[in-house]
Amino acid sequence: MDMASLWNKTLSDLPTDLFLRLRDYLDVSYSHNQGWRAIVANLNGRYVLSSTEDFERRESPTTALLTKLRSLGMTIQEFVQCAIRADDFVIMELFDVHTPVTIVHNPLSEISAVEGETVEISIEAKGFPPPQYQWYKDNMKLEMATENVLRIYNFNIKDEGEYKCAAYNDEDILKHIFSTSCKVYVEPVQPVPPLEIKEHPRPCFVFTGGTAVFKCEVWSSAQLSYQWYKDEQKLQDGLCVQGSSTEELRIKTNEMDSLQWEGNYFCQISLLHPCINYPYEYVFTQAAALKVQPKPNPSVQSNKFTYNATDKVALLIGCYDYRSDRLLSAPGYDVQTLSSIFQSMNFKVVSLLNLTKSELLAAVDEFSKLVWKGVYCVFYFCGHGYEVSNQCFLVPVDAPFMYQHPECVAANSIFDCLLKRDPQICCMILDICRKPYIGQPPEVPLSQQTYEKGNAIVCYGTSHGLAAYESKNYGILVKHLKNIVGQPLDIESVFRKLREAINEDPMLNNNGSKQAYKQIPEVRTNLLEPKRSFTDPIDIKGNTEIYHDKTTIWELAHRKPDSFYFDVKFDNFIVKVKLDFQQEFSNVLKIYTSILDPGPTQSCVAYVSGVPADVAEKAKVRTISTGLDNRLKKNFVVIHNIQRLK
Template identity: 30%
Template sequence: MGDWNLSIGALNEGIRSRLAEKLDNGTCGWRQLANVVMDQPQFRCSENEMTTCSLQVLSPTGSPGRYFLERLSERSCTLGFLLQCLKKIENREAVQYLTATVMEQIRITLQPQSQHVAEGGRAVLVCKASGPAGIGYQWFRGKEEVLDGSVPELVLCPLTPGQQGPYTCRVNHGENFTFSDWAHVRLVRSADSSAGVRSSLFSPSVSGVCIIRQPQAQAVAEGDTLCLECYAEANPPPQYQWYLNKQPVPMGKDSTLKILCVTTADRGQYSCKVFNLYHEVWSNQVHVKIDPGSSIHPSFAEVNAAAMPIPTRQMSKLYATDKVALLMGNMNYVHHRPLRAPMADVHELTNLLRQMDFKVVSLLDLNWQEMHSAVTEFLLLLDRGVYGLLYFAGHGYENYGNSFMVPIDAPASYTSENCLWVQDVLQRMQERETGLNVFLLDMCRKRNLNDGVPPQPGKLKVTANIVFGYATCVDAEAFEVNKDDLSNGIFISFLKQRVMEDEKVTVMLDRVAEDMGQCEITRGRQALELRSNLSERRALTDRIQPSGCQETTSARNLQWAIAHVLPESRNLQFDCGVKVQLGFAAEFSNVMIIYTRILDKPEDIESCSAHLTDFTGDLELDLKISNQETLADAGSLLPMDILIPTELPSLYTRLKGLQRLKKELTFTVCLQYQYMNLDEEVQERQTVIVGKPLVSKLNLYETRLPRSHSASSSFSQSTSFSECFGSSFPDTDNSSIGSASTIWSYYSQPKVSSENINLPVEDDSEGLFDADLPQPLRTSKSLPHGQVEDHTYRFSSMDNFHSC
C-alpha cells in the first residue's frame, strides 16, 4: 500500500514533471484543480500566483501545471488530498498515473551501516526496500559501480585496502529509483596500537542485540489507545516486529506499537522480535486485556488475568520538553597544576548525551568571564519542562555546603570571588521552571582555607527535581587515571558505563557508586556522593515532547544552531593550477579542526603541499602540532579518517579557544610546490576569511552589566522568546548574529542561612580497571568562593553540533 499522507514534495522530479503534463490542459487541468483545492483555505492561491502560473506558457520549458503543483507542495498538500481533487475534476489520466506511482513508490526499509573491519575480514552491507515486485539493486563505491553488486546484500570478503571507502545502493524499478544512505567501510589495522585504542573508544563494532526496555502488561478500556514499547541496543541498529498471539502485527515494525481505539479483538499475548543482520532476540511476552466496560486508570497495568493491577511507569507523563547540557572541562590552569583528563571526559560524555537527544555545548579551558557567560547562555536556553544538565571537570572546592568551580585564570590564593558558585546556578535554573536539574561535579571538595565567610544563596524553591552527583565525598579529592596516551577521571570512567541506562537518574548514579566501591584503586580514596530530592522517576533517556508553544521551541533550536555553525568546505584555485580543499570539523564547541588536502595538480608539478599560517591573533595555536598528517598528532581525540573518507593525504590543524575570537577568523593557505627537473621550490599564498565559527558568535569574553532587582520583576516566566528577541531574531546571517541577542536582567538574591541549601541525601553507594595492573593515581581536581559578581546577560545562540 502507498503512503497517501506524504506531501507532494515526496515525489521525485521526474514524477512531478509527468504529472504536470497531465494538468496542462483547459478542460480538466490546473485551473479546475485550483478551484477545487480552494475548499481548504490553506491551499488557496492569490491572484498574483494564478497570473504567474498562467504566464509559465511564455517560457519554452515552462509548465503552469508544474508551477501550481509546487505551490501546493509548499503548503504541504498531501498526495491523498491531491488524488481526491483530481477525481473531482475527472482527470482520469492523472488519477491513474498518480495512483500507480504512489502504489509503486520505493521505500528503503533497511539502510546499510558503516563498518570497521580488520584487513582480510568480512564486511556485509545490506540494503532492503519495499515497493512493487521486481525491485533492482545497484551498489556503488563512490562514483564507481561495484561489479556483481546487484543484490540487497553486498559481501566484501576478504576485505582489501582498495575496497574501503563510501558505499551507496541505488534501488530502482522502471523509471523510479532512490539511493540509500552512505555507509563507510574502513580497515582496522590491529598492529597500530594507537588506532586500536581509538577504535575501542569511538568505532562501532558488531554486537549482540540487548533489550533495554521490555514491554509491560496492560489493561485498557475499549476505545482507548494501546501503547507497547520495546527498546534495544545493537550494532547494526535493530529492527522490530510485533506479534499478537504469535501472529505478526502488520503495522508493528517500530520500537513502539500504538493501536488507536482498541477493541476486544486486540486483546491477547503480545511480544516483539528484535533483530539485525547478525542476531535475533525476543522480548518478554505480556498480556493485554481489553475490557468493554473497564474504567481502569492508565497508570495501572495487569501482569496476568489473575493478578491484581500494580502501578507502572506512566510513560505519557514522564517526558522533557527539551534536553540541554553544558559541559565544561578546565585543564590548562595559569597558576595551578594542569590536568589531563577533562578533555577526554568531556568528549566522551558529549557523545553519550547526544545519543540521548541532548543539545550539548562542550567547552574546554574557560576563564572566569567565559565561565559566567557560558553558564548564562545555558540558563537562557532552559524553559518550563526542559531537562538541564551541567557537568564540570576541573579544580574545585567546597566550603560549608557551597561548591565552587575554579576557572583557569584563578589566582594562586583564590576565593569565591574568583570562582563560579554552583548553588547560584541552581537557583537561577529553578527560575526557568525546568523539569529536571542535574549537576555532575567532577572536582575535588577539599575546603579552601583562603576563603572567608561563604556567600548566602537565595531561598531554593521546593521543586523536587534536583540531583547532585559529586565525583567524591566532602573534604576529599577526585582522581584521574593515566593509561597510555589517554586520561580519564575516575568518575567518568564508571559513569560512561551507566549513563545511558533507562533508569531514574538517582538509580543510575547509585549503580555508578557501587561500581566505584568495588574497584581496588578507588576504594578508600574516592567515593561518589549523591544528593537528591527527585520525587519522580525521571531519567536522562526520557523522550522529548515539545511544549505547546512552537514559537519557544523554534526559538531555542534556532538560537542553538546559530552558535554551532561550521564554515563551509571550500576549494581554492591557485595560479599554478593546483586545487586545494579546505574542510572544517568541530571537536568541541570551542575547538575546531581544519584540514587541507590537494585535490588536483598539473602533471608538470612533481610535488606540492598546503600549510596554514598567519592565524587571527586571539586564538590558541600550538605551531609545533599544526599542519600534522594525523588527527592524533594534531592533538585531537577525533578518530582518524572520520573527516575524509578517501585515501588522499591531508594535513590537520587544531584551533582552540574559539570563545576568545573577537574578529572574523582569518588565516593564510601557503602552497609550496616544485616543478619537475627544477630544484627551486615555488610558493603561492591565499588569504582565507571564514567568519566567526561555532561558539565564537556568543562573544563569551564580553563583560556583562550588574544585575538589578527591578529588572527581574518586569519579565515573567510566560513571556515568549520572540517578545524578548525583537525583530532581528530570525535573521541568521553572520553579519547580524550579534543583533539576535537581547538583554535579560536577574535580581540579586536575598541572603538566607546556608542551611537552607542542604538537600536530602540518597545513600546507595563491578570494577573497570584491571585488578592485577595498578594504575597511576593523580589528584585531578583540588584547590579552591566569595560573593559572585552580579551581571546582566545576553541571550545569544547555540543546535545540533556534530563532532565530525
C-alpha cells in the same frame, strides 16, 4: 658589435642583420606570451597599442610592429626593456643583456620529515643569463647539488641540518646571492600502533521490535575494514543485520525471536591495505551489551503515568589547561564521552573546554536561555575545585596562583541560575575535589538560593573533604557513569548504580590495597517525581513554537562552516585546495586542508596559518594522509577557544 653604443638610438638605427634575426624569431607567435604578441602585451606608457588586428593581417607582423614603434620614437633600450618584462631570453641574448640575480621565493624556514621520506627544498630566482645554483649544508658545499630544487632521498638523521642556496649568473663570488636558511630535522616514525580506538560501542537497550545501533571510531589515516561479531560469532548483513562490515552496526529486533539478539557485540578493525609504514594491524573494540525488553502492555500500564520532557539540554564543561595549577588529563575525554551519550538520548548538548571565569559565567548565561518550563536540564563540570563553608567552587583556567573564591565560580550560583528557569528536572554533576584549598578564608559569604520546587538533584564526584581522581585518559566518575547514564533507568537509580559501581572498583576505597584511593560520590536530591529518566521522550505538543525557537538558537551556535574549494594561483599553474570542518566540541574546531590537485609540483602542502595568539598555541598542524607519491597531503589543525575569535 658594441650593443652599449646602440642603447639610446631609435629602432630605425637597428642594424639590418639584427633586424632580420628579430623578425624571423618574433614572427612565430601562437599566444599572447610568445613572439611579437608578447612584446605587444608588455608595452607601457605611450607605446601601448589598442589593437593588433593590423599586424595580424601582415605577412610579417614583426616588421609592421617595429615600424609602428619606430614611428612613435621608441629607442632600442626601451624595446629591450620590454623584452625583459616579457622574460624573452632570446632577445636578451641577442642584445647581450645582463640582469643581476634576485631571489623570488626563498625556501621554507623549517621542514620536518619522517625517516625514509623524500625531502624537497626549493628556491626560485630570476636574472639573465639564467641563474645557476649551488646548495650548502651547514655552510659546506654539497657536490652535485646545482639545481633550484634540492631533493634528499631516503631522509635520515644524518641529513638533519641547515640548508641554504647560492644563486648567481656571474663568476664573481661577491655577486652570489644567498637564500634564507631552511632547518631540516627528522620526525621519527612513532612506535605506537597506527590503530587507536577513539570511540567504543556503548550498551544498548531497546524494546521488542526496535533497532539497536552500535558505533565505533578509530584514529587512523589509513583505509580500514570493519567486521562486527556477536558473542564471538561473525555477523553478516541480512534481514535483521545491517552494516556488519561498516563502522555502524544496526540490529533490527523482531517480535518472534527478539531475545536471540541479546548478547555482547564488538568490532574488529584492520587495515584494508597494509603498507610499509603500517604493518598488518588489527584491534578489537570493547564489547557492548544489547538488552531487549518486552513492549509495555497497554492494559497493564494504563494506570501508570508516562513521563515526557518539553526538551532536554546539557551544558558540559571541562577545564584542564590551567595557568597556575596542576594540568589535568581527563576532562577532555570525559566531556567528549558524556557529550556523545547525552546526544544519543536526544539532548541538545553544549560542550566547552578550558574556560576563563568570564567565559564560564557567559556560557551559563547563554545556556540558561535554552532552559524553560518542562525541560530536563543537566550541568556537568570537570576540573579543579574545592569546598569551603559547605559551598563548592569551580576553578576556571585563568585563576591566579593561590586563588581565592572571588577568582572562582560558586557552583550554587550556577545551579540557582538554572533553577530560576523552572525546568522539570535540574541535574548538576560536579567532578571536582571537595577539599579546602590552601589559603582560603575559613568562611565565605553564602550565596542566595532559589526556592526549589522538588526538581533538583546534585551528584558530587566525591564527598566533603575528599579528592576526586583521574587516570591517564578518564576521570573515575565518568569511567563508571558512562556505562550507566544511557540506560532506561530513573534518574535516582542512575546515581545509585553509580555509587555501587564505584564501590566495587578495586582501585577505590579498598583498605586491603596500598594503591587504593578514597573517593565516595555523594547525591543530594529533592525530586518529587523520582521515576523520571534521562531517556524520557520529548513531547512538544502545545510548545511547538518555543521548542523550535530554542532549537534554532542551539543550531546557530553550533553551525560549522560548509566545506569549500578554492584555487591558489601561481605564475604558470594552479593548485586546487579543499577545506573541511569538524566541530569536536562547541568551542573547538578542527580544520582539514586537502590538496586536490598539486599542479606540476613535486610536493605540495597547504595548512591554516595566521591563527590569533591566544588559540595558536593549540594549533599544531598534523599530516594524516598522503597520496600520488606524497604529492597530495591532507593536514588538519585544531583551533581551541573559538569563542575568542573576532
